[in-house]
Amino acid sequence: MTSTKSDFVHLHVHSQYSLLDAVCPIEDLASLAKEMNMPALAVTDNGNMFGAIEFYSACKKAGVKPIIGAEVYIAPESRFERSTHGLQGASYPFVLLCKDEAGYRNLIQLVSIGYLEGFYYRPRIDKEVLRKFSEGLIGLSGGLRAELPHLLNIGQTEKAHQAALQYLEILGKDNFYIEIIHSGIKEQERANGELVKLGEKLGIELVAANNVRYLKREFQKAHEVLTCIQTQTTLDDPNRARFQTDEFYFKSAEEMAERFKDTPQAITNTMKIAERCNLELDFTKTHVPQFVPPEGKTREQYLNELTMQGLKGRYGTLSETVKKRVEHELHVIQKSGYISYFLIVWDFVHFAKQQGIPVGPGRGSAAGSVVSYALGITDIDPLKYDLLFERFLNPERVSMPDIDIDFCYENRDKVIKYVTEKYSKDNVAQIITFGTMMAKAVIRDVGRVMAIPYAEVDRIAKLIPAELDITIQTALEREPELKSLYKTNAQVTQLIDTSKILEGMTRHASTHAAGVVISERPLREHVPLFKTGDGQISTMYSMESLEKIGLLKMDFLGLRTLTVIDDTLKIIKRIQKIEVDWAKTPLDDPKTYDT
Numbered sequence: 330m331t332s333t334k335s336d337f338v339h340l341h342v343h344s345q346y347s348l349l350d351a352v353c354p355i356e357d358l359a360s361l362a363k364e365m366n367m368p369a370l371a372v373t374d375n376g377n378m379f380g381a382i383e384f385y386s387a388c389k390k391a392g393v394k395p396i397i398g399a400e401v402y403i404a405p406e407s408r409f410e411r412s413t414h415g416l417q418g419a420s421y422p423f424v425l426l427c428k429d430e431a432g433y434r435n436l437i438q439l440v441s442i443g444y445l446e447g448f449y450y451r452p453r454i455d456k457e458v459l460r461k462f463s464e465g466l467i468g469l470s471g472g473l474r475a476e477l478p479h480l481l482n483i484g485q486t487e488k489a490h491q492a493a494l495q496y497l498e499i500l501g502k503d504n505f506y507i508e509i510i511h512s513g514i515k516e517q518e519r520a521n522g523e524l525v526k527l528g529e530k531l532g533i534e535l536v537a538a539n540n541v542r543y544l545k546r547e548f549q550k551a552h553e554v555l556t557c558i559q560t561q562t563t564l565d566d567p568n569r570a571r572f573q574t575d576e577f578y579f580k581s582a583e584e585m586a587e588r589f590k591d592t593p594q595a596i597t598n599t600m601k602i603a604e605r606c607n608l609e610l611d612f613t614k615t616h617v618p619q620f621v622p623p624e625g626k627t628r629e630q631y632l633n634e635l636t637m638q639g640l641k642g643r644y645g646t647l648s649e650t651v652k653k654r655v656e657h658e659l660h661v662i663q664k665s666g667y668i669s670y671f672l673i674v675w676d677f678v679h680f681a682k683q684q685g686i687p688v689g690p691g692r693g694s695a696a697g698s699v700v701s702y703a704l705g706i707t708d709i710d711p712l713k714y715d716l717l718f719e720r721f722l723n724p725e726r727v728s729m730p731d732i733d734i735d736f737c738y739e740n741r742d743k744v745i746k747y748v749t750e751k752y753s754k755d756n757v758a759q760i761i762t763f764g765t766m767m768a769k770a771v772i773r774d775v776g777r778v779m780a781i782p783y784a785e786v787d788r789i790a791k792l793i794p795a796e797l798d799i800t801i802q803t804a805l806e807r808e809p810e811l812k813s814l815y816k817t818n819a820q821v822t823q824l825i826d827t828s829k830i831l832e833g834m835t836r837h838a839s840t841h842a843a844g845v846v847i848s849e850r851p852l853r854e855h856v857p858l859f860k861t862g863d864g865q866i867s868t869m870y871s872m873e874s875l876e877k878i879g880l881l882k883m884d885f886l887g888l889r890t891l892t893v894i895d896d897t898l899k900i901i902k903r904i905q906k907i908e909v910d911w912a913k914t915p916l917d918d919p920k921t922y923d924t
Contacts, residue, residue: 335582337596338603340371341424341538345835346380349559352543352552359387365581369394369603373424376402376452378440378857382874396606398426408447408455418451421476424469427608432465441858460499468500469508472540478520506536509595511588513574537595542577549575551830557778615879618849620672628668639703658700674732675704681744687891689735694721708912733884741887755851760844761867764837768793768801771828801829840867843884
């Protein structure tokens with residue numbers, strides 16, 4: 330392959346975060362774009378921005394310009410109306426791409442509104458909010474089920490013209506393109522001819538796309554299986570949802586040019602759009618809320634005062650060792666800009682203890698800080714156990730420190746409520762987490778879709794060792810029986826080959842068991858928001874992405890053990906009339922070991 334840059338860019342691409350609808354791992358998308366010498370690549374997942382930061386980072390690493398976007402869903406009327414209008418998903422898909430930071434901020438608003446206000450079958454927006462948040466965005470008319478192709482296919486040409494003019498007016502003349510896809514589906518090909526005429530009549534430029542759902546043509550069967558997993562059907566179901574052709578793969582520039590030889594300007598326009606999309610995200614900034622100290626005190630003074638008070642309670646008379654260590658830690662905390670961080674954690678731990686909510690003694694590297702020990706954030710003396718502060722907060726390391734706090738399982742929500750009320754519900758949210766299709770689970774999912782009897786699938790799944798992060802390939806190399814079945818049984822071969830393609834795909838989104846994010850400003854200025862099926866609002870970015878964009882994430886862990894210990898101490902106090910401080914119980918008590 331030559332090293333010259335290709336003259337085509339994929340602008341309508343679904344990653345693994347189009348949940349159960351695409352077989353495109355983000356790292357592989359970036360690598361493939363690089364391999365094909367494409368100068369840029371867009372991601373346009375189904376109504377969400379789950380993978381935006383991960384995609385941006387992967388593309389930057391591969392030397393490919395990232396274009397962040399989304400395939401949003403537009404309600405036919407108002408986003409608040411709960412009526413399908415005879416449309417699949419009660420909406421029209423529509424592609425939005427960010428030109429710049431304004432576009433990125435507006436896309437965050439739009440996908441959040443889709444989940445928080447417009448959800449009906451899908452996360453929907455409407456043209457009213459699209460108009461409000463249109464700055465910095467480029468719109469592509471979308472695939473077969475989008476508004477323009479749909480209206481043209483049902484013979485409503487005048488309505489299609491009106492809709493096109495409406496998008497043109499909302500987004501601006503240079504920011505709306507009519508999307509053409511050559512998928513081999515007869516309805517799409519019929520619509521293409523009408524779309525070209527529409528573009529010529531209204532002076533709207535065409536753009537070539539492929540609505541990418543899988544990396545290679547040969548992954549089409551695996552994509553069908555994935556669609557069946559999503560819709561809970563089987564491959565032998567005549568009524569199952571399916572893509573009618575195997576054309577929705579990551580095509581090369583040459584393949585795209587061949588398919589669009591009648592409209593070469595549609596290929597050229599992908600490059601023009603890519604050149605106009607120049608979003609640069611800054612991962613060096615942090616957005617930690619500023620703790621408000623008592624009147625007349627600076628944050629620095631207040632932290633120093635609380636630390637000195639705590640040290641006297643912990644150590645009594647302070648040795649030179651303690652003084653030097655605390656001086657060093659406070660200097661690093663101040664220099665790193667984390668004074669507010671420590672005060673925020675101190676504040677909610679202090680609240681919990683005042684309310685009689687059991688708090689754990691500390692976990693992880695935070696136990697290496699004397700300041701944490703003095704503030705009561707941890708109850709382990711780091712000097713006694715020779716624990717290093719630098720493992721927790723190192724001036725040479727750019728990342729934010731990480732303090733995980735254990736709370737009594739029954740009362741954890743009270744602490745989260747306190748934090749939410751203190752810093753505003755707009756600035757605090759729980760964090761999303763994603764379930765992926767791991768080795769055993771994917772075998773079971775694929776087996777069900779292939780209608781293989783449960784007992785057979787179960788036997789194959791059980792041949793995969795019960796180890797964390799084990800892969801199907803590793804299991805094949807280590808388990809002779811599995812390898813033998815794979816080589817001799819055609820059905821097992823198909824099961825395992827399909828499962829290997831789908832292994833690691835993102836299966837579902839849920840709320841992280843412990844993660845909470847706290848921002849200085851409303852979260853929707855930094856991160857899109859998601860609403861789970863049970864109404865829980867969380868960030869659309871995972872912990873890793875939140876950390877990258879500089880938001881303060883905390884682990885509020887609910888620990889049953891703390892609840893059990895607390896209940897035990899209450900029983901001892903009630904029956905034995907003895908008050909036990911478990912934090913002062915010796916760790917080498919002989920009677921305990923005898924028991």
